[in-house]
Amino acid sequence: MDRRAPLGLMTVLCLGIAFLYIPMLVLIGYSFNASSLVSVWGGFSLDWYVVLFHNRQILQAAWLSLKVAMIASSIALVLGTLAAVALVRFSNFRGRFLLVGMANAPLVMPEIITGITQLLLFVSMLKLFGWPGRGMTTIVISHVAFCCAYVTVTVQSRLASVDRDLEEAAMDLGATPFRAFVDTTLPIISPALVSSWLLSFTLSLDDLVISSFVSGPRSSTLPMVIYSKVKLGISPDVNALASLIICVMGFIVLVAGFLLHRAERRRERDIQLAARMG
Numbered sequence: 001m002d003r004r005a006p007l008g009l010m011t012v013l014c015l016g017i018a019f020l021y022i023p024m025l026v027l028i029g030y031s032f033n034a035s036s037l038v039s040v041w042g043g044f045s046l047d048w049y050v051v052l053f054h055n056r057q058i059l060q061a062a063w064l065s066l067k068v069a070m071i072a073s074s075i076a077l078v079l080g081t082l083a084a085v086a087l088v089r090f091s092n093f094r095g096r097f098l099l100v101g102m103a104n105a106p107l108v109m110p111e112i113i114t115g116i117t118q119l120l121l122f123v124s125m126l127k128l129f130g131w132p133g134r135g136m137t138t139i140v141i142s143h144v145a146f147c148c149a150y151v152t153v154t155v156q157s158r159l160a161s162v163d164r165d166l167e168e169a170a171m172d173l174g175a176t177p178f179r180a181f182v183d184t185t186l187p188i189i190s191p192a193l194v195s196s197w198l199l200s201f202t203l204s205l206d207d208l209v210i211s212s213f214v215s216g217p218r219s220s221t222l223p224m225v226i227y228s229k230v231k232l233g234i235s236p237d238v239n240a241l242a243s244l245i246i247c248v249m250g251f252i253v254l255v256a257g258f259l260l261h262r263a264e265r266r267r268e269r270d271i272q273l274a275a276r277m278g
Helices: 004-030 047-053 056-089 096-108 111-129 136-159 165-172 177-188 190-206 209-214 222-231 236-277
Strands: none
Touching (some): 047 236, 056 190, 177 190, 222 236
């Protein structure tokens, strides 16, 4: 049996993983560097973490970014799921082509174009209606706009493969269409919902370009603060901050993966039990 192809694939996979994760491990290691020079090892120390937790600017920016990411990803999850349901369950309705275009446009639109257009929109709205002032509100609205596209595409692909017979059976037993959807279809597409929320949260937390256009003078997000510091040279406390973000996001992904895997196994057991009883 020829094993060259699998060996080659494994080699490429290992190289890709190493290229992705080795720099992260190096960054985490240097976050414990006692030296103020990032590239020179001066011994093990936690001083930069202490400096980080006393940096008011970074703490405020981190809290703002977390609030924006949680609010934007939650709103985008609801709106994107509704858009996915409309596109999958209702094949013919007026405005479908427009909805498809609006749902997919943020995926291919350059961020700088999106940022400029949204800035012009908010400036015009402020002149006409006196709302919204540039700050957290405008950042959330902008992040919801592009996160909805990712939610719609993710949920739509999962929802299209769901068998509607389960909903029809639930409605035959007296459930309303909404209750049938919540009790049967929603648990099935829950992995897609969780994945799209995590993706939206990460994209919102990481966004720099759009936030730079729509933010106000006192609403700098964490990527904006980090970018302003990196332009002047990489600071060791930035290494500590990046290490904390990597560890926290990695923990969230592991927990979400574990919960999704457990839910999938429980669903498979329920299906097997129902088949035996039937």
